Amino acid sequence: MKILITGGAGYIGSHTLRQFLNTKHQICVLDNLSKGSQKALEDLSTIREFQFYKQDLSDFSKVKELLLEEKFDAVVHFAASIEVFESTQNPLKYYLNNTANTTNLIDSCIKSGVKYFIFSSTAATYGEPKSDFVSESSALEPINPYGQSKLMSEEILRAASKAHSGFKHCILRYFNVAGACMDFKIGQRYPKATLLIKVAAEVAARKRDKLFIYGDDYATKDGTCIRDFIHVDDIASAHLAALEYLQHSKSDVFNVGYGHGFSVKEVVAMMKKVSGIDFEVECALRRQGDPSVLISDASKIRKCTSWNPKYDNLELICKSAYEWEKQC
Secondary structure, three states, X not given: OEEEEEOOOOHHHXXXXXXXXXXXXXEEEEEOOOOOOHHHHHHHOOOOOOEEEEOOOOOHHHHHHHHHHHOOOEEEEOOOOOOHHHHHHOHHHHHHHHHHHHHHHHHHHHHHOOOEEEEEEEHHXXXXXXXXXXXXXXXXXXXXXXXXXXXXXXXXXXXXXXXXXXXXXXXXXXXXXXXXXXXXXXXXXXXXXXXXXXXXXXXXXXXXXXXXXXXXXXXXXXXXXXXXXXXXXXXXXXXXXXXXXXXXXXXXXEEEOOOOOEEHHHHHHHHHHHHOOOOOEEEEOOOOOXXXXXXXOOHXXXXXXXXXXXXXXXXXXXXXHHHHHHHO
C-alpha cells in the first residue's frame, strides 16, 4: 500500500516510520518540523528511501491537493499538539491544531479515496477514571483541552466512517509512552519535553539541573501520580497491527498499554538505579489537568489483533531513555 504518515518526524511518528520502512509498503511522511526532527528523518532514510513533504496541516488547500494527487491507501495520523498543561493555558491552539486540522485531513482522505485511517489518540480522553483500570468502554470525560480535542477528533472519525462505507478507521489510545529505540539510533528529540521518563533521563544525563515532581498529595500509595508506561517501540508496532486489522475488520478503538502502573516516585527511583546518578528531585504544586491514576485495560488489542509487545519492563524503558539521552 501507499501510506502517508503525518508527524512522522516526531517521537512516536519516527519510531513507527522506522517499523513501516521495514515492510514492503510505499511510505511518505508529512511534517512541519515544528517539533519533529530532521535528523531522525535523515537517519531513517538509510533504511530505504521515502518521500518527505514539509507541510503544515493548517494549509487545508495544499493538504487536499497532496492527497488528491498522491492517492494514498492509508493515513497514519500523529501530527498534533500533545502537552496537557499547555492545553489548559492555550486551549484554542489544541482545538485548532488537533481537531480542526484533523477534520480537514479526514475530509481530504475521504475525497481522495483513502481506505484506512489510523488515529493517534490518548488515554487523556478518559479524564479522571472512576476505577484504576480503564477499558475502551469506560466513560470518556476528559479533564483538559488536550484530551477533549482528541475525543472530538475521535467522534468526527466515527461519524465519517459511518457516512462513508469505503473509509475505515482505527483509534489507538496511548498510555504513557517512553524510552528509545533499542539500538539507540532514534529516540525522543522533542524540545522542552515534559514527559516524566524523558525529563528524568535528561536530569540524569546532566542536561537539566533537577527533576520536579508535580504533586505528592494524591490519593495513591506514595502520594504521586500512577501511570501505565509503555515502550515507544511497542506503541509503534501497534500501528502495524492496526493496519493489518483494518484490512479484514470494521473500524474500532484500542487501548495501547501494558495494564499495570508505576508511581512518579517509583520511576524516579528506577532512573537513579539505571543511571547510577543520585540527581536532585524537588516537589512542586500539582499541574492542572493531571489525573491521579491512569492504567489501561489493554486486553482488547491483544485479543483482536496481532500486537505482541516486547518491552514490558520499567528498568529496560528507563535504561533505553537514559542511554539515548547520553548520546544524542
